Amino acid sequence: MIEYATRAYSKEEVLRVLHPLVARWFDQSFDDLTPPQKYAVVPIAQDRNVLVSSPTGTGKTLTAFLSILSKLLEMADKGELGNSVYCVYVSPLRALSNDIYRNLEVPLREIRELAEEEGLELPEIRHAVRTGDTPPNEKQKMLRRAPHILITTPETLGIVLVAPKFREKLKTVRWVIVDEIHSLCESKRGVHLSLSLERLRELTGRDFIRIGLSATINPLEEVALFLVGYNDDGTPRDCLIVDTSFVKRKDIRVLCPVEDLIHTPSEVTTRKMYEMLVDLIKRHKTTLVFTNTRSGTERVVFHLKQLMPKEVENVDEWQIAAHHGSLSRYVRLDVEEKMKKGALKAVVSSTSLELGIDIGYIDLVVQLGSPKSVTRCLQRIGRSGHRLHEVSKGRIICLDRDDLVECAVMVREAYRGRLDRAQIPRNALDVLAQHILGMSIERKWRVEDAYRVVRRSYCYHDLPYGDFLNVLKFLSGGYSRLERYKVYGKIWYDPEEGTFGRRGKYARVIYALNIGTIPDEVAIKVFT
Incomplete structure (x- = not known):
């Protein structure tokens, strides 16, 4: 049965269901629970399938992992933690997978330090990333010492299901986390993942706990069904929907580089657009610019590197960077690290940074052209003011009248809280x-x-x-x-x-x- 969560748990109630070390770490690290944590941590600890829908920056990922880390520590205490995989985390982007790996290192290290303070010997809880970027020697290491938490992508999960040796490590899987499920369910990548999960279910021989993490999406009931699927008898599996998609404060405006989009020559419009973009970047600490194509990303970066050093004092070319899936893994990681340190003035991306990667503080998002949907508009602009109580600030620059009309309607609907209906492909x-x-x-x-x-x-x-x-x-x-x-x-x-x-x-x-x-x-x- 698909149902909505109605009970919010207090911090004391949540801490009681966690392993003592996890509870102590959380209590020392955070003053209070975020909205998704109040509703979802306890049901996940009770082994329920959960879909969490909440804006960017509300702690969805930690919500999913708190109970899992707690259960893994309980298994370690009992000597039940073997050389196999217990949790599979699936993300649509390799960059997000790398980010989750880094973010998990902090609690795992600090929990181990707490254990050492108490004189406890804590077995290592291993986590590893396995994607198309993973070198062969790392894959061999995973065979010898399997990660207890496997971080991967939909395509790599499909490959490891037929890996003769590594698939044996997946028979112990108890939890699967599907992050950014809103970006997967509307494409055939999501269809591919849904079949991989059923094949994994067949491999394990029993149901595992499914946790979906989503930005605001509609309709949640259908996305929940996509996550959990059906039993052999045709009945839908149970799922609890945690909907904490409260209205986050936002400041979105539609801009035109020229007064007359119809009669102004295109080269003049383009030049004025870059002048407007430089002015916006100049007035903010770090700006994230979205284009709709990878080639568009490279073109914008090229022009910004020509203009910015001339127009803005103390800005060098290296402070303007591109980030997209065609760049090498090392270039992407370098850009992400520089963003976290606040070393970059502007980063231009196509889609690779629109999801929940931790990229530090962004105070402005600029979208060049229409983002093509209200949901994507809110997702991209939500990358600014990433923290819970901050304002998401976005500017959409339109270069033709069709985009202007489309974006004006899109922003109006975004302020009204009306989202596009998710279209999940069937029978591909x-x-x-x-x-x-x-x-x-x-x-x-x-x-x-x-x-x-x-x-x-x-x-x-x-x-x-x-x-x-x-x-x-x-x-x-x-x-x-x-x-x-x-x-x-x-x-x-x-x-x-x-x-x-x-x-x-x-x-x-x-x-x-x-x-x-x-x-x-x-x-x-x-x-x-």
């Missing part, structure tokens, strides 16, 4: 094909068993059986006329026996190299 057969190939690598399957696992996902709960069989036929090379398009069989499928499995020794390689739903390149043919 391309994602299903990837997972059927992955399942075939794991073992030989009966068709009915595989269909049962797939239908537990919210995204495939109403998948017709005929469509499932057609995907099996397609993957097994049943459509010979497609061979001229280099579409060959990747699994074997016996319709009479009702079974399927892997075909060939390269199945795992094909799966790992082609996993995910983020296209390497986007090309669209336009016919007129």
Whole structure:
């Protein structure tokens, strides 16, 4: 049953359900609970599935981890903490994964110091990041000393589910945290993750606790179903929704670089836009600028590096930086560290900094062009004034009349608290094909068993059986006329026996190299 949390717990009640060391650390570190912590920590400690919806900067991540760290310490006290994974944290961005790793180091270190003060010997609680950036030697270390908390992305989770040795470490998983679930559920990446979670459920042989962390999104009931899915008998799994999406104070304005957007030449509009952007950056300590493309990010950074040193005293080129997914891991980490230290004057990003990465204090967010949705508008502007009681300050600069009208309506709806309805994809057969190939690598399957696992996902709960069989036929090379398009069989499928499995020794390689739903390149043919 999906239900809303109605009871707020006091700090004393929350501390009572935590391990003594975790409770003492929290009590020394924080004066009071944030709104999501008042409603969610105790239910998570009671092993309930929970979806937390709350604005940026309200301590959602710590809300999820408090009870888990407490339970891991209890297991350590009893000598039950083995060399395997107990918690999987899934984030949509590698940068966010690295950030969570750093943020977990602080409580783990300080809790260990408290234990040493009391003369207690505390076993190490290990945590590690495993993404596409993780070097092979680090992956080998994880086999020898498995992290108790695995921090990963949807695509990497899909890969480790077929890793012959490491998948054995996942059989002990008790908790899964899906962070920034609002950014995943509306894309096929979320569909991919929902099937990975059901395959993980099949691997563990029992239900695990699911915790979803979300910025403000609508409708919460549907997102909760996306998180928890269905039981084998078709009934939805239970989930408690913690909705603390109170209205955070905001200051959003729509700006135009010129008075006449229709008749002013584009080169003049662009020049005036950069002048306006430089002026905004000059009047604030640290400004985060969002564009809608990675190429746009690089273009803006190039022009700002040309203009800023001339227009603003004591500003060098290195104080203006780009951050997006095409940059190397080391460049991204360097930019994030400099932002935390307050060393940068302006950072330009496409999407990689719009989620909950800890980037220090930002006092202004500038959006170039329309963010395309009210939810994304609030998410990006919420990166400024990141702390609980501060004002989120944002400026949207429009370069054409269509953007101007769109952004004006968007800001009006943002002030009214009206959000776009989340559109969760259903029955995506391309994602299903990837997972059927992955399942075939794991073992030989009966068709009915595989269909049962797939239908537990919210995204495939109403998948017709005929469509499932057609995907099996397609993957097994049943459509010979497609061979001229280099579409060959990747699994074997016996319709009479009702079974399927892997075909060939390269199945795992094909799966790992082609996993995910983020296209390497986007090309669209336009016919007129």
